[in-house]
Amino acid sequence: MNREADFLVIGTGIGGLSFALKAAEHGKVIIISKTAIDETNTTYAQGGIASVMYEPDNFEKHIQDTLVAGAGICNREVVEMVVAEAPNQIRQLINWGVKFDKDDTGKYDLNREGGHSEHRILHHKDNTGFEIQRKLSAAVRAHKNITVLENHFAVEILTQHHLGQLVKRNMNGTKCYGAYVLDLKTQLVHTFLAKVTVLATGGTGNAYHTTTNPPIATGDGIAMVHRAKGIIENMEFIQFHPTSLYNPGERPSYLITEAMRGYGAILRTIDGKEFMLKYDKRGSLAPRDIVARAIDNEMKQRGDEFVYLDVTHKDSELTKYHFPNIYKKCLSIDIDITKDYIPVVPAAHYLCGGIKVDMNGETTINNLYAVGECSCTGLHGANRLASNSLIEAIVYAEKAYRNALSKINNIQLNSDIPNWDHGGTTHPEEMVLITQSYKEMQQIMSNYVGIVRSNLRLERALKRLGIIYQETEELYKKSTLTQNLCELRNLVAVGYLIIKHAKAMRESVGLHYSLDYPSNKTGYEF
Incomplete structure:
Protein backbone atom coordinates (compact mmCIF):
# COMPACT_ATOMS: atom_id res chain seq x y z
CA MET A 1 0.00 0.00 0.00
CA ASN A 2 1.21 3.49 -0.86
CA ARG A 3 1.23 5.47 2.40
CA GLU A 4 1.99 8.84 0.81
CA ALA A 5 -0.59 11.44 -0.11
CA ASP A 6 -1.08 15.10 -0.84
CA PHE A 7 -3.70 15.29 1.93
CA LEU A 8 -3.92 13.09 5.03
CA VAL A 9 -7.27 13.44 6.83
CA ILE A 10 -7.62 11.93 10.31
CA GLY A 11 -11.28 11.64 11.25
CA THR A 12 -14.46 11.08 9.25
CA GLY A 13 -17.14 13.47 10.53
CA ILE A 14 -18.59 16.38 8.56
CA GLY A 15 -15.38 18.41 8.79
CA GLY A 16 -13.00 15.68 7.68
CA LEU A 17 -15.16 14.29 4.88
CA SER A 18 -16.17 17.66 3.42
CA PHE A 19 -12.50 18.70 3.35
CA ALA A 20 -11.57 15.41 1.68
CA LEU A 21 -14.23 15.74 -1.03
CA LYS A 22 -13.01 19.21 -1.94
CA ALA A 23 -9.29 18.43 -1.74
CA ALA A 24 -9.67 15.25 -3.80
CA GLU A 25 -10.34 17.40 -6.86
CA HIS A 26 -6.72 18.56 -6.64
CA GLY A 27 -4.71 15.62 -5.30
CA LYS A 28 -4.56 12.26 -3.59
CA VAL A 29 -6.33 11.97 -0.23
CA ILE A 30 -5.94 9.30 2.45
CA ILE A 31 -8.57 9.22 5.20
CA ILE A 32 -7.84 7.55 8.54
CA SER A 33 -10.78 6.23 10.59
CA LYS A 34 -10.18 4.42 13.86
CA THR A 35 -13.45 2.51 13.51
CA ALA A 36 -15.93 2.46 10.61
CA ILE A 37 -16.21 5.62 8.53
CA ASP A 38 -19.77 6.27 9.78
CA GLU A 39 -18.97 6.01 13.52
CA THR A 40 -18.55 9.71 14.27
CA ASN A 41 -19.95 12.45 16.47
CA THR A 42 -21.64 13.83 13.35
CA THR A 43 -23.70 10.65 13.05
CA TYR A 44 -25.13 11.22 16.53
CA ALA A 45 -26.04 14.89 15.98
CA GLN A 46 -29.83 14.94 16.29
CA GLY A 47 -31.00 18.54 16.28
CA GLY A 48 -29.69 20.09 13.09
CA ILE A 49 -27.43 22.70 11.56
CA ALA A 50 -27.82 26.46 12.07
CA SER A 51 -27.97 28.94 9.21
CA VAL A 52 -29.88 32.10 8.39
CA MET A 53 -32.36 31.17 5.65
CA TYR A 54 -35.43 33.42 5.62
CA GLU A 55 -36.71 36.69 7.04
CA PRO A 56 -37.29 37.82 9.73
CA ASP A 57 -33.95 36.17 10.56
CA ASN A 58 -30.72 37.86 9.53
CA PHE A 59 -26.96 37.56 10.04
CA GLU A 60 -26.82 40.10 12.88
CA LYS A 61 -29.39 38.16 14.92
CA HIS A 62 -27.43 34.92 14.50
CA ILE A 63 -24.21 36.74 15.41
CA GLN A 64 -25.73 38.24 18.56
CA ASP A 65 -27.24 34.93 19.66
CA THR A 66 -23.82 33.27 19.29
CA LEU A 67 -22.02 36.01 21.23
CA VAL A 68 -24.56 35.95 24.06
CA ALA A 69 -24.44 32.16 24.38
CA GLY A 70 -20.62 32.28 24.39
CA ALA A 71 -20.62 34.60 27.44
CA GLY A 72 -18.78 37.32 25.54
CA ILE A 73 -15.65 35.19 25.05
CA CYS A 74 -16.24 34.51 21.33
CA ASN A 75 -14.04 36.01 18.64
CA ARG A 76 -16.50 38.34 16.90
CA GLU A 77 -14.59 38.30 13.61
CA VAL A 78 -14.84 34.50 13.54
CA VAL A 79 -18.53 34.58 14.46
CA GLU A 80 -19.28 37.02 11.64
CA MET A 81 -17.34 34.90 9.15
CA VAL A 82 -19.02 31.60 10.06
CA VAL A 83 -22.52 33.10 10.07
CA ALA A 84 -21.97 34.77 6.69
CA GLU A 85 -20.49 31.62 5.11
CA ALA A 86 -23.18 29.29 6.48
CA PRO A 87 -25.78 29.58 3.67
CA ASN A 88 -23.18 28.71 1.01
CA GLN A 89 -22.12 25.61 2.91
CA ILE A 90 -25.75 24.56 3.37
CA ARG A 91 -26.11 24.72 -0.42
CA GLN A 92 -22.97 22.59 -0.73
CA LEU A 93 -24.49 19.92 1.53
CA ILE A 94 -27.67 19.97 -0.53
CA ASN A 95 -25.61 19.56 -3.72
CA TRP A 96 -24.00 16.48 -2.15
CA GLY A 97 -27.48 15.05 -1.70
CA VAL A 98 -28.31 15.89 1.92
CA LYS A 99 -32.08 16.17 2.44
CA PHE A 100 -33.47 18.69 4.93
CA ASP A 101 -37.15 18.66 5.95
CA LYS A 102 -39.51 21.06 4.20
CA ASP A 103 -42.96 22.36 5.12
CA ASP A 104 -46.13 22.17 3.02
CA THR A 105 -45.13 25.26 1.03
CA GLY A 106 -41.78 23.81 -0.02
CA LYS A 107 -39.71 26.03 2.27
CA TYR A 108 -37.26 24.49 4.71
CA ASP A 109 -38.93 23.61 8.01
CA LEU A 110 -36.70 25.51 10.45
CA ASN A 111 -36.54 24.63 14.13
CA ARG A 112 -35.69 26.94 17.01
CA GLU A 113 -33.45 25.83 19.87
CA GLY A 114 -32.19 27.24 23.17
CA GLY A 115 -30.43 30.59 22.81
CA HIS A 116 -31.77 31.25 19.29
CA SER A 117 -33.98 34.30 18.76
CA GLU A 118 -35.36 32.97 15.46
CA HIS A 119 -36.13 29.69 13.72
CA ARG A 120 -32.92 28.85 11.82
CA ILE A 121 -32.18 25.14 12.42
CA LEU A 122 -32.31 23.00 9.29
CA HIS A 123 -32.97 19.37 10.17
CA HIS A 124 -33.82 15.91 8.92
CA LYS A 125 -36.38 14.63 11.45
CA ASP A 126 -34.38 14.02 14.66
CA ASN A 127 -31.38 12.37 12.98
CA THR A 128 -29.84 15.22 10.97
CA GLY A 129 -26.27 14.13 11.58
CA PHE A 130 -27.00 10.61 10.39
CA GLU A 131 -28.41 11.99 7.12
CA ILE A 132 -25.36 14.20 6.56
CA GLN A 133 -22.91 11.43 7.44
CA ARG A 134 -24.64 8.93 5.15
CA LYS A 135 -24.43 11.18 2.10
CA LEU A 136 -20.86 12.35 2.68
CA SER A 137 -19.61 8.82 3.36
CA ALA A 138 -21.14 7.57 0.12
CA ALA A 139 -19.58 10.43 -1.85
CA VAL A 140 -16.15 9.79 -0.31
CA ARG A 141 -16.26 6.06 -0.99
CA ALA A 142 -17.12 6.73 -4.64
CA HIS A 143 -14.29 9.22 -5.26
CA LYS A 144 -11.36 7.83 -7.23
CA ASN A 145 -8.78 10.08 -5.53
CA ILE A 146 -9.74 9.11 -1.98
CA THR A 147 -8.50 6.07 -0.05
CA VAL A 148 -10.39 5.28 3.15
CA LEU A 149 -8.58 3.22 5.79
CA GLU A 150 -10.98 2.04 8.48
CA ASN A 151 -9.81 0.52 11.77
CA HIS A 152 -6.63 2.60 11.72
CA PHE A 153 -5.63 4.69 14.75
CA ALA A 154 -3.42 7.79 14.49
CA VAL A 155 -0.80 7.55 17.26
CA GLU A 156 1.37 10.65 16.78
CA ILE A 157 1.75 13.45 14.25
CA LEU A 158 5.22 13.72 12.70
CA THR A 159 7.41 16.80 13.16
CA GLN A 160 11.12 17.71 13.16
CA HIS A 161 11.29 15.96 16.52
CA HIS A 162 11.27 12.65 14.66
CA LEU A 163 14.32 13.84 12.71
CA GLY A 164 16.24 14.32 15.96
CA GLN A 165 15.65 18.07 16.24
CA LEU A 166 14.49 19.86 19.39
CA VAL A 167 10.89 21.02 19.16
CA LYS A 168 9.58 23.60 21.63
CA ARG A 169 6.19 25.12 22.20
CA ASN A 170 5.69 28.52 20.53
CA MET A 171 8.33 27.75 17.88
CA ASN A 172 7.30 29.32 14.58
CA GLY A 173 8.98 26.78 12.33
CA THR A 174 7.50 23.48 13.52
CA LYS A 175 6.17 21.47 10.58
CA CYS A 176 3.92 18.45 10.28
CA TYR A 177 4.95 15.69 7.86
CA GLY A 178 2.13 13.21 8.43
CA ALA A 179 1.43 10.69 11.18
CA TYR A 180 2.29 7.34 12.72
CA VAL A 181 -0.82 5.19 12.33
CA LEU A 182 -1.65 1.90 14.07
CA ASP A 183 -3.36 -0.74 11.92
CA LEU A 184 -5.78 -2.23 14.43
CA LYS A 185 -6.00 -5.53 12.55
CA THR A 186 -2.27 -6.23 12.27
CA GLN A 187 -1.25 -4.18 15.36
CA LEU A 188 1.57 -2.65 13.31
CA VAL A 189 2.35 1.08 13.26
CA HIS A 190 2.98 2.53 9.80
CA THR A 191 4.40 5.86 8.69
CA PHE A 192 2.00 7.97 6.61
CA LEU A 193 3.57 10.95 4.85
CA ALA A 194 1.57 13.90 3.54
CA LYS A 195 2.08 17.44 2.35
CA VAL A 196 -0.95 18.56 4.35
CA THR A 197 -2.47 16.85 7.41
CA VAL A 198 -5.97 17.60 8.71
CA LEU A 199 -7.18 16.60 12.16
CA ALA A 200 -10.94 16.05 12.41
CA THR A 201 -10.83 13.78 15.45
CA GLY A 202 -13.78 15.10 17.45
CA GLY A 203 -14.05 15.85 21.15
CA THR A 204 -13.25 14.50 24.59
CA GLY A 205 -16.59 13.33 26.01
CA ASN A 206 -15.26 10.01 27.23
CA ALA A 207 -13.11 11.74 29.79
CA TYR A 208 -16.39 11.75 31.74
CA HIS A 209 -18.45 8.84 33.00
CA THR A 210 -21.72 10.29 31.68
CA THR A 211 -21.52 11.56 28.10
CA THR A 212 -23.62 11.70 24.97
CA ASN A 213 -20.51 11.10 22.85
CA PRO A 214 -19.79 7.74 21.21
CA PRO A 215 -16.85 5.71 22.59
CA ILE A 216 -14.53 7.05 19.87
CA ALA A 217 -14.49 10.57 21.39
CA THR A 218 -11.21 10.26 23.29
CA GLY A 219 -9.41 13.53 22.49
CA ASP A 220 -6.88 11.90 20.17
CA GLY A 221 -6.09 14.90 17.95
CA ILE A 222 -5.84 17.29 20.89
CA ALA A 223 -3.45 15.02 22.79
CA MET A 224 -1.29 14.49 19.70
CA VAL A 225 -0.97 18.22 19.03
CA HIS A 226 -0.19 18.93 22.67
CA ARG A 227 2.59 16.35 22.66
CA ALA A 228 3.88 17.87 19.41
CA LYS A 229 4.16 21.27 21.14
CA GLY A 230 1.19 22.83 19.38
CA ILE A 231 -1.01 25.27 21.30
CA ILE A 232 -4.21 24.06 22.97
CA GLU A 233 -6.60 26.58 24.47
CA ASN A 234 -9.88 26.99 26.37
CA MET A 235 -10.06 23.35 27.46
CA GLU A 236 -11.97 24.36 30.59
CA PHE A 237 -15.06 25.10 28.52
CA ILE A 238 -16.84 21.76 28.51
CA GLN A 239 -20.48 21.98 27.47
CA PHE A 240 -22.84 19.70 29.35
CA HIS A 241 -26.02 18.98 27.41
CA PRO A 242 -28.96 19.53 29.77
CA THR A 243 -31.14 16.68 28.53
CA SER A 244 -29.71 13.22 28.13
CA LEU A 245 -32.08 10.33 28.80
CA TYR A 246 -31.84 9.10 32.39
CA ASN A 247 -31.40 5.36 31.87
CA PRO A 248 -28.89 3.99 34.42
CA GLY A 249 -26.36 1.60 32.91
CA GLU A 250 -26.66 2.89 29.35
CA ARG A 251 -23.51 4.36 27.85
CA PRO A 252 -23.21 6.60 25.96
CA SER A 253 -26.21 8.47 27.28
CA TYR A 254 -29.00 8.84 24.75
CA LEU A 255 -29.42 12.48 23.72
CA ILE A 256 -32.81 14.17 23.86
CA THR A 257 -32.30 16.92 21.31
CA GLU A 258 -32.62 20.57 22.24
CA ALA A 259 -35.02 20.85 19.33
CA MET A 260 -37.60 19.23 21.59
CA ARG A 261 -37.46 22.25 23.91
CA GLY A 262 -37.62 24.48 20.85
CA TYR A 263 -40.74 22.54 19.88
CA GLY A 264 -42.28 23.39 23.25
CA ALA A 265 -41.15 20.81 25.80
CA ILE A 266 -40.99 22.05 29.41
CA LEU A 267 -38.54 21.08 32.15
CA PRO A 287 -28.78 28.46 26.52
CA ARG A 288 -27.38 25.08 27.47
CA ASP A 289 -24.98 26.21 30.18
CA ILE A 290 -27.74 27.99 32.09
CA VAL A 291 -30.16 25.07 31.76
CA ALA A 292 -27.55 22.48 32.74
CA ARG A 293 -26.56 24.43 35.88
CA ALA A 294 -30.22 24.92 36.78
CA ILE A 295 -30.94 21.19 36.48
CA ASP A 296 -27.82 20.36 38.47
CA ASN A 297 -28.89 22.78 41.21
CA GLU A 298 -32.46 21.43 41.36
CA MET A 299 -31.24 17.84 41.64
CA LYS A 300 -28.76 18.70 44.41
CA GLN A 301 -31.23 20.78 46.40
CA ARG A 302 -33.96 18.16 46.18
CA GLY A 303 -31.77 15.05 46.32
CA ASP A 304 -33.25 13.80 43.04
CA GLU A 305 -31.39 11.80 40.41
CA PHE A 306 -33.11 13.42 37.42
CA VAL A 307 -35.68 15.97 36.29
CA TYR A 308 -38.44 15.60 33.72
CA LEU A 309 -38.87 16.92 30.20
CA ASP A 310 -42.57 17.26 29.41
CA VAL A 311 -43.89 17.24 25.84
CA THR A 312 -47.25 15.65 26.64
CA HIS A 313 -49.16 18.89 26.00
CA LYS A 314 -48.19 18.90 22.32
CA ASP A 315 -50.09 17.11 19.54
CA SER A 316 -49.12 13.43 19.80
CA GLU A 317 -48.98 12.72 16.07
CA LEU A 318 -46.92 15.84 15.41
CA THR A 319 -44.51 14.84 18.20
CA LYS A 320 -44.05 11.38 16.71
CA TYR A 321 -43.55 12.90 13.25
CA HIS A 322 -40.84 15.34 14.37
CA PHE A 323 -39.06 13.01 16.81
CA PRO A 324 -39.53 9.45 15.51
CA ASN A 325 -36.24 8.09 16.83
CA ILE A 326 -36.61 9.62 20.29
CA TYR A 327 -40.19 8.29 20.43
CA LYS A 328 -38.99 4.81 19.48
CA LYS A 329 -36.05 4.87 21.92
CA CYS A 330 -38.16 6.00 24.87
CA LEU A 331 -40.87 3.48 24.03
CA SER A 332 -38.22 0.74 24.25
CA ILE A 333 -37.88 1.52 27.98
CA ASP A 334 -41.64 1.87 28.51
CA ILE A 335 -41.86 5.66 28.18
CA ASP A 336 -44.47 6.98 25.76
CA ILE A 337 -43.37 10.59 25.28
CA THR A 338 -46.84 11.62 24.09
CA LYS A 339 -48.24 10.57 27.50
CA ASP A 340 -45.29 10.29 29.90
CA TYR A 341 -42.66 12.71 31.12
CA ILE A 342 -39.09 11.95 29.99
CA PRO A 343 -36.49 11.59 32.79
CA VAL A 344 -33.36 13.57 31.85
CA VAL A 345 -29.97 14.53 33.32
CA PRO A 346 -27.06 16.67 32.05
CA ALA A 347 -24.18 14.86 30.36
CA ALA A 348 -20.78 15.89 28.98
CA HIS A 349 -21.53 16.78 25.39
CA TYR A 350 -19.18 19.17 23.60
CA LEU A 351 -15.71 20.70 23.93
CA CYS A 352 -15.68 24.42 23.13
CA GLY A 353 -11.87 24.63 23.35
CA GLY A 354 -9.24 22.47 21.67
CA ILE A 355 -6.44 22.89 19.15
CA LYS A 356 -5.83 26.58 18.52
CA VAL A 357 -6.40 27.44 14.85
CA ASP A 358 -6.45 30.65 12.83
CA MET A 359 -9.29 31.73 10.55
CA ASN A 360 -8.00 29.34 7.88
CA GLY A 361 -8.13 26.36 10.23
CA GLU A 362 -4.32 26.10 10.43
CA THR A 363 -2.81 25.16 13.78
CA THR A 364 0.36 26.61 15.31
CA ILE A 365 2.20 23.76 13.55
CA ASN A 366 2.78 24.44 9.84
CA ASN A 367 0.93 22.26 7.31
CA LEU A 368 -1.34 20.92 10.05
CA TYR A 369 -5.02 21.89 10.11
CA ALA A 370 -7.79 21.10 12.58
CA VAL A 371 -11.53 21.27 11.92
CA GLY A 372 -14.62 20.46 13.94
CA GLU A 373 -14.81 19.78 17.66
CA CYS A 374 -11.09 19.08 18.13
CA SER A 375 -10.33 22.67 17.10
CA CYS A 376 -10.72 25.96 18.96
CA THR A 377 -11.72 28.59 16.42
CA GLY A 378 -13.11 31.26 18.75
CA LEU A 379 -16.67 30.74 17.51
CA HIS A 380 -18.14 29.21 20.65
CA GLY A 381 -16.48 31.15 23.45
CA ALA A 382 -17.41 29.65 26.82
CA ASN A 383 -20.57 27.90 25.59
CA ARG A 384 -21.63 26.73 22.14
CA LEU A 385 -24.93 27.97 20.73
CA ALA A 386 -27.08 24.97 19.79
CA SER A 387 -26.53 23.61 16.25
CA ASN A 388 -23.53 25.85 15.56
CA SER A 389 -21.12 22.89 15.63
CA LEU A 390 -21.92 21.26 12.29
CA ILE A 391 -21.88 24.58 10.47
CA GLU A 392 -18.56 25.54 12.08
CA ALA A 393 -17.00 22.26 10.95
CA ILE A 394 -18.00 22.59 7.30
CA VAL A 395 -17.18 26.31 7.08
CA TYR A 396 -13.69 25.69 8.48
CA ALA A 397 -13.21 22.68 6.22
CA GLU A 398 -13.79 25.06 3.30
CA LYS A 399 -11.33 27.62 4.72
CA ALA A 400 -8.70 24.95 5.42
CA TYR A 401 -9.11 23.45 1.94
CA ARG A 402 -8.62 26.79 0.21
CA ASN A 403 -5.62 27.73 2.34
CA ALA A 404 -3.96 24.32 1.94
CA LEU A 405 -4.50 24.43 -1.81
CA SER A 406 -2.70 27.78 -2.02
CA LYS A 407 0.38 26.29 -0.32
CA ILE A 408 0.58 22.67 -1.38
CA ASN A 409 2.72 23.13 -4.48
CA ASN A 410 5.49 24.50 -2.27
CA ILE A 411 5.41 21.61 0.22
CA GLN A 412 7.56 18.51 -0.20
CA LEU A 413 7.08 15.08 1.34
CA ASN A 414 9.75 14.26 3.93
CA SER A 415 10.92 10.68 3.44
CA ASP A 416 13.57 10.87 6.19
CA ILE A 417 11.07 10.07 8.96
CA PRO A 418 12.15 6.83 10.69
CA ASN A 419 9.86 3.85 11.15
CA TRP A 420 8.07 3.28 14.45
CA ASP A 421 9.84 1.34 17.21
CA HIS A 422 7.68 -1.77 17.75
CA GLY A 423 9.41 -2.82 20.96
CA GLY A 424 7.25 -3.86 23.91
CA THR A 425 5.39 -6.77 25.43
CA THR A 426 1.77 -7.51 26.25
CA HIS A 427 0.62 -9.16 29.49
CA PRO A 428 -2.97 -9.95 30.53
CA GLU A 429 -2.67 -7.86 33.69
CA GLU A 430 -1.88 -4.79 31.59
CA MET A 431 -5.38 -4.85 30.09
CA VAL A 432 -6.84 -5.01 33.60
CA LEU A 433 -4.82 -1.94 34.60
CA ILE A 434 -5.87 -0.02 31.48
CA THR A 435 -9.56 -0.81 31.99
CA GLN A 436 -9.46 0.10 35.68
CA SER A 437 -7.52 3.32 35.06
CA TYR A 438 -10.06 4.31 32.39
CA LYS A 439 -12.93 3.94 34.89
CA GLU A 440 -11.06 5.79 37.66
CA MET A 441 -10.24 8.69 35.33
CA GLN A 442 -13.89 9.06 34.30
CA GLN A 443 -15.01 9.08 37.93
CA ILE A 444 -12.42 11.70 38.84
CA MET A 445 -13.47 13.98 35.99
CA SER A 446 -17.19 13.52 36.69
CA ASN A 447 -16.90 14.04 40.46
CA TYR A 448 -14.44 16.94 40.55
CA VAL A 449 -14.43 18.62 37.11
CA GLY A 450 -18.14 18.60 36.27
CA ILE A 451 -20.77 21.31 35.82
CA VAL A 452 -19.89 23.05 39.11
CA ARG A 453 -16.20 23.26 40.10
CA SER A 454 -14.15 24.55 43.01
CA ASN A 455 -10.45 25.03 43.68
CA LEU A 456 -10.48 22.17 46.19
CA ARG A 457 -12.10 19.78 43.71
CA LEU A 458 -9.68 20.75 40.95
CA GLU A 459 -6.65 20.27 43.21
CA ARG A 460 -7.89 16.84 44.24
CA ALA A 461 -8.57 15.87 40.62
CA LEU A 462 -5.09 16.95 39.58
CA LYS A 463 -3.43 14.84 42.28
CA ARG A 464 -5.50 11.74 41.63
CA LEU A 465 -5.21 12.00 37.87
CA GLY A 466 -1.46 12.40 38.31
CA ILE A 467 -1.23 8.89 39.72
CA ILE A 468 -3.11 7.46 36.73
CA TYR A 469 -0.91 9.48 34.40
CA GLN A 470 2.30 8.03 35.82
CA GLU A 471 0.95 4.48 35.68
CA THR A 472 -0.21 4.97 32.10
CA GLU A 473 3.17 6.31 30.97
CA GLU A 474 4.92 3.32 32.52
CA LEU A 475 2.64 0.99 30.58
CA TYR A 476 3.23 2.97 27.40
CA LYS A 477 7.01 2.70 27.72
CA LYS A 478 7.08 -1.08 28.12
CA SER A 479 3.95 -2.37 26.42
CA THR A 480 2.98 -3.22 22.88
CA LEU A 481 0.80 -0.45 21.52
CA THR A 482 -2.95 -1.11 21.60
CA GLN A 483 -5.99 1.08 20.91
CA ASN A 484 -7.09 0.94 24.56
CA LEU A 485 -3.70 2.12 25.78
CA CYS A 486 -3.57 4.94 23.20
CA GLU A 487 -7.05 6.14 24.12
CA LEU A 488 -6.35 6.05 27.86
CA ARG A 489 -3.12 7.97 27.33
CA ASN A 490 -4.91 10.60 25.25
CA LEU A 491 -7.78 10.99 27.70
CA VAL A 492 -5.45 11.40 30.66
CA ALA A 493 -3.65 14.14 28.70
CA VAL A 494 -6.85 16.01 27.87
CA GLY A 495 -8.11 15.53 31.42
CA TYR A 496 -4.96 17.23 32.68
CA LEU A 497 -5.45 20.06 30.21
CA ILE A 498 -9.08 20.56 31.24
CA ILE A 499 -8.10 20.75 34.92
CA LYS A 500 -5.07 22.97 34.38
CA HIS A 501 -6.96 25.39 32.16
CA ALA A 502 -9.82 25.51 34.65
CA LYS A 503 -7.37 26.26 37.47
CA ALA A 504 -5.60 28.87 35.37
CA MET A 505 -8.84 30.63 34.51
CA ARG A 506 -9.66 30.83 38.20
CA GLU A 507 -6.19 32.14 39.03
CA SER A 508 -6.07 34.51 36.01
CA VAL A 509 -2.73 33.27 34.72
CA GLY A 510 -1.55 32.01 31.34
CA LEU A 511 -3.21 28.96 29.82
CA HIS A 512 -0.23 27.28 28.11
CA TYR A 513 1.84 24.65 29.89
CA SER A 514 5.08 22.92 29.03
CA LEU A 515 5.33 19.28 28.10
CA ASP A 516 8.44 17.42 27.04
CA TYR A 517 7.76 15.96 23.62
CA PRO A 518 7.99 12.14 23.60
CA SER A 519 10.41 10.26 21.44
CA ASN A 520 9.15 6.84 20.41
CA LYS A 521 8.02 4.92 23.48
CA THR A 522 9.67 7.21 26.03
CA GLY A 523 6.60 9.01 27.34
CA TYR A 524 6.38 12.65 28.33
CA GLU A 525 6.13 14.74 31.46
CA PHE A 526 3.68 17.45 32.46
Missing part, protein backbone atom coordinates in the same frame (compact mmCIF):
# COMPACT_ATOMS: atom_id res chain seq x y z
CA ARG A 268 -40.15 20.01 35.43
CA THR A 269 -39.03 18.68 38.81
CA ILE A 270 -40.10 15.18 39.80
CA ASP A 271 -43.24 16.59 41.47
CA GLY A 272 -44.23 18.19 38.16
CA LYS A 273 -43.33 21.82 38.85
CA GLU A 274 -41.80 23.99 36.13
CA PHE A 275 -38.55 25.52 37.41
CA MET A 276 -36.54 27.18 34.64
CA LEU A 277 -38.20 30.58 34.96
CA LYS A 278 -36.55 30.87 38.39
CA TYR A 279 -33.20 30.90 36.61
CA ASP A 280 -33.79 32.68 33.31
CA LYS A 281 -36.62 34.63 31.68
CA ARG A 282 -36.26 32.43 28.59
CA GLY A 283 -37.29 29.43 30.66
CA SER A 284 -36.62 26.06 29.06
CA LEU A 285 -35.24 27.85 25.98
CA ALA A 286 -32.28 29.40 27.82
